Amino acid sequence: MANDIPLTNSNAESMLDGLGRIKVPKSSDVLAERLKREILSDGYTLGASLPTERELVSTTGLSRGSVREALRILETQGLVNTRAGRYGGTTVAQPSADHLASHINLYIKGRSVTLSALIEVRLALEPAVAALAAERRTEEDLSALRAIAKRIDWAADNDLSAFLEENVNWHDAIAAASHNDLLHAFATSVSGLMFEASQIKEFASADVRQRVRYAHARIFAAIEAGDAELARSRVERDVQAYASILATTVAGTSSVTAVDQSR
Amino acid sequence: MANDIPLTNSNAESMLDGLGRIKVPKSSDVLAERLKREILSDGYTLGASLPTERELVSTTGLSRGSVREALRILETQGLVNTRAGRYGGTTVAQPSADHLASHINLYIKGRSVTLSALIEVRLALEPAVAALAAERRTEEDLSALRAIAKRIDWAADNDLSAFLEENVNWHDAIAAASHNDLLHAFATSVSGLMFEASQIKEFASADVRQRVRYAHARIFAAIEAGDAELARSRVERDVQAYASILATTVAGTSSVTAVDQSR
DNA sequence: ATCTTATTTATGGTCCTACAATTGACTTGT
DNA sequence: ACAAGTCAATTGTAGGACCATAAATAAGAT
Numbered sequence: 001m002a003n004d005i006p007l008t009n010s011n012a013e014s015m016l017d018g019l020g021r022i023k024v025p026k027s028s029d030v031l032a033e034r035l036k037r038e039i040l041s042d043g044y045t046l047g048a049s050l051p052t053e054r055e056l057v058s059t060t061g062l063s064r065g066s067v068r069e070a071l072r073i074l075e076t077q078g079l080v081n082t083r084a085g086r087y088g089g090t091t092v093a094q095p096s097a098d099h100l101a102s103h104i105n106l107y108i109k110g111r112s113v114t115l116s117a118l119i120e121v122r123l124a125l126e127p128a129v130a131a132l133a134a135e136r137r138t139e140e141d142l143s144a145l146r147a148i149a150k151r152i153d154w155a156a157d158n159d160l161s162a163f164l165e166e167n168v169n170w171h172d173a174i175a176a177a178s179h180n181d182l183l184h185a186f187a188t189s190v191s192g193l194m195f196e197a198s199q200i201k202e203f204a205s206a207d208v209r210q211r212v213r214y215a216h217a218r219i220f221a222a223i224e225a226g227d228a229e230l231a232r233s234r235v236e237r238d239v240q241a242y243a244s245i246l247a248t249t250v251a252g253t254s255s256v257t258a259v260d261q262s263r
Numbered sequence: 264m265a266n267d268i269p270l271t272n273s274n275a276e277s278m279l280d281g282l283g284r285i286k287v288p289k290s291s292d293v294l295a296e297r298l299k300r301e302i303l304s305d306g307y308t309l310g311a312s313l314p315t316e317r318e319l320v321s322t323t324g325l326s327r328g329s330v331r332e333a334l335r336i337l338e339t340q341g342l343v344n345t346r347a348g349r350y351g352g353t354t355v356a357q358p359s360a361d362h363l364a365s366h367i368n369l370y371i372k373g374r375s376v377t378l379s380a381l382i383e384v385r386l387a388l389e390p391a392v393a394a395l396a397a398e399r400r401t402e403e404d405l406s407a408l409r410a411i412a413k414r415i416d417w418a419a420d421n422d423l424s425a426f427l428e429e430n431v432n433w434h435d436a437i438a439a440a441s442h443n444d445l446l447h448a449f450a451t452s453v454s455g456l457m458f459e460a461s462q463i464k465e466f467a468s469a470d471v472r473q474r475v476r477y478a479h480a481r482i483f484a485a486i487e488a489g490d491a492e493l494a495r496s497r498v499e500r501d502v503q504a505y506a507s508i509l510a511t512t513v514a515g516t517s518s519v520t521a522v523d524q525s526r
Numbered sequence: 527a528t529c530t531t532a533t534t535t536a537t538g539g540t541c542c543t544a545c546a547a548t549t550g551a552c553t554t555g556t
Numbered sequence: 557a558c559a560a561g562t563c564a565a566t567t568g569t570a571g572g573a574c575c576a577t578a579a580a581t582a583a584g585a586t
Contacts, residue, residue, distance in 0.1 A: 024577085026539070028335070040372050052566065063541040065328050068567090072291070072332045076339040077369055084567040085549030094373045095366070103358070103366040106340055108445060109303050110357045117443045124391030124446065132383065180380045182371060183387065186449060287548085289568070315537065326570040331538085347538040348578030 027062050028069035035070065039079055039092055050080065050090040097181070101189030108193060115197055118190060119243045123236070125187045126171070130219060130235040131228040133177035141177035145220055148173055152216070156209045163209060168195045170216060177223065197246075208245060215241070290325050291332035298333065302342055302355055313343065313353040360444070364452030371456060378460055381453060382506045386499070388450045389434070393482060393498040394491040396440035404440035408483055411436055415479070419472045426472060431458045433479060440486065460509075471508060478504070 038044060051059065056067045071090055074080045078095030082088075108118070133141070148170050155162040171191040175184040215238045222231035301307060314322065319330045334353055337343045341358030345351075371381070396404070411433050418425040431454060438450040478501045485494035 028539090040369075054566085065331070065542090066540065068328070069332060069335045072335050073339050076336050077366065079369065079373065082567070083549085084547070086563090086565040086567095087550050088548075088566055090567090095370045097370075100366060100370040103340065103363060104445075106303075106342065107358045107360075107363040107448065110342065111444055113445055117445060120391070120395065120443055121445050121449070124387055128383070128387030180383055181374055182367075182376050182380060182384050182453075185370065186384070190445075291568090317537085328571090329569065334538095345538070346578085347576070349534090349536045350579055351537050351577075353538090 026066075026069075028066045028073065031056070031060060031062060031067065031070035032073040035074060036077070036079060039074075044092045046092055046094065048092045050092065052089055097185040097188065100185045101192065104186075104189040105193060115246065116243075118193060118197075119239070119246070122187075122190050122194065123239050123243070125183065125190060126174075126239055127232040127236040129175050129178045129180075129183055129187050130223065130231040132180055132183070133174050134223045134226050134228040134231040136179045137177040137223055137226075141173065142224055144173050145170070145177070145223075149213075149216060149220065152213060156213060164195060164198060167212065168192055174219075174223070211241070289329075289332075291329045291336065294319070294323060294325065294330065294333035295336040298337060299340070299342060302337075307355045309355055309357065311355045313355065315352055360448040360451065363448045364455065367449075367452040368456060378509065379506075381456060381460075382502070382509070385450075385453050385457065386502050386506070388446065388453060389437075389502055390495040390499040392438050392441045392443075392446055392450050393486065393494040395443055395446070396437050397486045397489050397491040397494040399442045400440040400486055400489075404436065405487055407436050408433070408440070408486075412476075412479060412483065415476065419476060427458060427461055430475065431455055437482075437486070474504070 035050065044050075050056075050071075053064055053067050053071070056062070056070075057064050060067065071080065071082065074090075075082055078099035079093060080090045081093045082090045107113075148166055152163060152166045152170065155166055168191060172184075172188050175187040175191075178184060178187075215234070219231060219234050219238065222234055298313065307313075313319075313334075316327055316330050316334070319325070319333075320327050323330065334343065334345065337353075338345060341362040342356060343353050344356045345353050370376075411429055415426060415429045415433065418429055434454040435447075435451050438447040438454075441447060441450075478497070482494060482497050482501065485497055
C-alpha cells in the first residue's frame, strides 16, 4: 500500500533530499586549497616564503604529516618549491611550462590519444603560432632560430637523434617567438609528444630530412619577413605534409603510449 | 701568477666538471615516479588496485608517511583515486579533462596571462574544433546542443548568470562533438576562463546576448549540415567579434587574475 | 522469508615523537 | 683575506598508535 512506508532511520535522510552523499574532505586537501587561494589571490609575491611546516602545524592544528601532504600537493601543482636546510622552506613559484606540459602528457598518455588526434591539435595550434611569431619575433628570436637551423643542418647528415631533438627545439623556438605563454606551452607539449612518436617510428629518412630543412627555411623566411599569413599557410602545409608522411608509415589508429618523459 | 691556483678541496670538483649540482631526490618522489611508470607503461587496467599503503611500506622499506606523500602526488596528477574503508584503497584512474583544465588554469593564473593572449588561443582552437565537430557530430551531440540552445534562449531574458553558464556549456558541447579529447580539454578550459572574465566584466548587454544567440544558430546550422569549412569560418568570425566587443569594454592589457575555479 | 540492524575488519586518515640530512650563516683559525 | 669548521633552523624520514570509514557479513526483528 501507499502508506506502507517504513519509518526506519535509513529513510530519515529523505528529509535531507538533494544533499547527496556528504563528502568529508581530507584535512590536507582543505589546507592545500586554502594555501592555493592565498597564493593565487593576492599577497605572496613570487619568491615569498610560506610559513614553515611547524608554523603551519601550530596555526592550523593539524599534524605535520597532513601539512606535509598539503605542501606536496601544492608542489605537484607547481605552486611552490621546497628547500631543506636553514633558510630553506617552501617558497611560492609559478607553474612552469614544463610543468604544464607534463600534466598534458599525462592526460594524453593516460587516455591513449591517437596520433591522428594529436596531429589535429597540432594543425590547430602551429599555424596560429607561426602567424603570431611573424608579427612579434624579436631579433633574439630570429638568431635563436638561425642557431638551431645551423645545428639541424649539421645533425641531418651526422646524428639522427640530435636531428630529431633539434627539430623539437626548432618548434619550441617558434612557439617562444609567438610571445604567448599559453600557446607556447600547448604547442611545445604537443610537438614534444610527436617527437617521441617519431623516434619510435624512425620515419626520418634522408629524403624526409631534406624536405624538413627546406620547409624550415621557407617558414623562417616568412617569419623573418613578418608576413603572418604566409607563415601560417606554410606551417599549415608543413604539418599536413608531416601528417601524410606519418599516415603512410603508421597504421591509422596507433596511439601515443606511455614512455619516459620525466616531467 | 698563473700557477697560484689554490688546491683546496673546494676546487676538487673541477674534476667533476659538467655534473652540476647533484640532486638528492626525495624518497616519495622516487616512489611516485616508479608507480607512475608502472601505471602508464603497462599492467594496471583502469580500475585496478595498487598495493595498500602498508604493503608498499613493507615492499619499499620506506615509512608510511613517505608512501602516503607519493600517493598524494599521484592523486594530484590524476593517476589514482583513493577510498578509505575496507575494500577501499588506491585504484588506477585516468586524468580527467577537468583535472587537466585545472592545471591549465593554474598555469594561466599563476602567470597572469593577458585576456588578449587567451583570445589568441581561443582563435586558434575553436575554429578547428568547430570544423571537426561538423565532420563528426553524432545525433546525440546535436540534440545536446539543441537542448543547451533552448536553455540559453530562456535564460537570455530571465537569468543572466545562467545565460553565461549555459554559454560555457554550449562551447563545451561543441568541443565534445569534435571527438578529440585533447582539443576538447584545451578548448574547454580556455573558454571556461573566458567565462570567468566575462562575469567580471558584465559585458553581456541585451544587444550582445541577442547577437550571441544569432551566432550560435548559424554555427549550429553549419555543424548540423556537416559543412566543416563553413563552421570554421563562422566560429572564427564569432570569436573575433567577441574579441572586439571585449576590447572595447576592457583596457587592453587586463590579465586573468586568480579566482575560485576549484577544480 | 525479508528487511533492518549490528558487528566485524581491512583499509585509509590523522596524530605524535624522535631523529637524520641539509644548508646557509656565523665563527674561528691561519 | 680566505679556508675550514661550527651552529642552528628547516625539511626529510622513520615508527608507532589510534581514529574514521565502509563493505561484507552475521544477527535479529517483523
